[in-house]
Amino acid sequence: MSVKKTKDKVLTCRVPYEDFEKLEQMIKDAGMSKSEYFRDVVIHRKAEINVVVKDMQSLIFYYNKTSNNLNQIAHKLNSAHLENRISESLYGRMLNALIDIRTLLLKGVEDADKG
Secondary structure, eight states: OOOOOOOOOOOOOOOOHHHHHHHHHHHHHHTOOHHHHHIIIIISOOSOOOOOOSOHHHHHHHHHHHHHHHHHHHHHHHHHHHTTOSOHHHHHHHHHHHHHHHHHHHHHHHHHHHO
16 A cells, blocks of 8 residues: 655746736646646656647548648659659758657657657
8 A cells, every 4th residue: 555645835026017917827728736846847847748639530531631641741752753843952841840840740650658
């Protein structure tokens, strides 16, 4: 059986009203209490907090639309390369950009699967 740690120390800080409003919204979006949020950010050094997506259908729609557009771009890029309408250098840079976009999209899917 695990031993529950007591939380007997209190930390306080002062912030401008504008920052307070932003923090309140971030805490609300994270679905955590203030204490949980600050422990997560400070102790675990998290720069990102898991946010619950309220409109999953909209997110799926945009992912599908994005993947379709990326496929169209890749197709045009490959066609232009095969027909020697673009340089090797430009082709390589564009492929790298598409790979970067793909990586970011996959990271978003992985993060959604974890949550």
